[in-house]
Amino acid sequence: GNSVTQMEGPVTLSEEAFLTINCTYTATGYPSLFWYVQYPGEGLQLLLKATKADDKGSNKGFEATYRKETTSFHLEKGSVQVSDSAVYFCALSETWTGANNLFFGTGTRLTVIP
Amino acid sequence: EPEVTQTPSHQVTQMGQEVILRCVPISNHLYFYWYRQILGQKVEFLVSFYNNEISEKSEIFDDQFSVERPDGSNFTLKIRSTKLEDSAMYFCASSGEGGGNTEAFFGQGTRLTVV
Numbered sequence: 755g756n757s758v759t760q761m762e763g764p765v766t767l768s769e770e771a772f773l774t775i776n777c778t779y780t781a782t783g784y785p786s787l788f789w790y791v792q793y794p795g796e797g798l799q800l801l802l803k804a805t806k807a808d809d810k811g812s813n814k815g816f817e818a819t820y821r822k823e824t825t826s827f828h829l830e831k832g833s834v835q836v837s838d839s840a841v842y843f844c845a846l847s848e849t850w851t852g853a854n855n856l857f858f859g860t861g862t863r864l865t866v867i868p
Numbered sequence: 869e870p871e872v873t874q875t876p877s878h879q880v881t882q883m884g885q886e887v888i889l890r891c892v893p894i895s896n897h898l899y900f901y902w903y904r905q906i907l908g909q910k911v912e913f914l915v916s917f918y919n920n921e922i923s924e925k926s927e928i929f930d931d932q933f934s935v936e937r938p939d940g941s942n943f944t945l946k947i948r949s950t951k952l953e954d955s956a957m958y959f960c961a962s963s964g965e966g967g968g969n970t971e972a973f974f975g976q977g978t979r980l981t982v983v
Contacts, residue, residue: 797872797974856972858912
């Protein structure tokens with residue numbers, strides 16, 4: 755079946771520190787992979803995505819590379835800011851002909867302190 | 869910027885009562901979804917809706933649950949007789965033409981507390 759395993763949080767970093775949030779997946783086919791972010795009081799927002807092996811998704815300084823050999827999609831940012839404080843969700847989807855059935859990880863809460 | 873809106877933000881209900889969670893998807897979107905997150909657990913897919921009918925549903929979405937698009941703008945999730953274990957954050961989402969090949973936009977969630 756499909757599942758996503760995400761690094762447990764919470765994660766607390768100082769501003770300008772390097773961030774890695776680990777994500778590994780299990781899928782029966784060839785999934786697309788996503789990172790969603792939830793800022794306080796807001797809905798889930800797509801941060802970045804990758805649709806095939808070796809693709810790199812990037813947005814707002816965040817990056818993640820689709821690694822089929824290690825079934826991973828780790829999120830990285832070189833220098834975090836206080837405004838990056840949020841909950842980050844790794845997700846996958848295998849449905850391309852119809853509804854977007856997303857499988858999510860548990861979420862990792864990131865707090866960045868000045 | 870268009871957004872998905874959900875009401876109420878927090879709903880408290882007594883066990884056994886019916887509850888309706890409301891969502892207004894983005895106006896030109898065609899696919900609609902409900903997800904839920906029990907505290908401390910994963911965000912789980914419940915159901916997807918397209919062309920006025922359910923297109924997929926998970927094992928969680930049993931006979932106690934139903935969805936409806938009553939008036940072309942709202943998309944509702946009804947829980948017929950709530951149980952304590954239905955307490956969770958419920959997220960509505962919508963996506964445009966292309967279904968799984970397009971981004972799903974999520975609402976801010978409704979926190980349901982069953983007492």
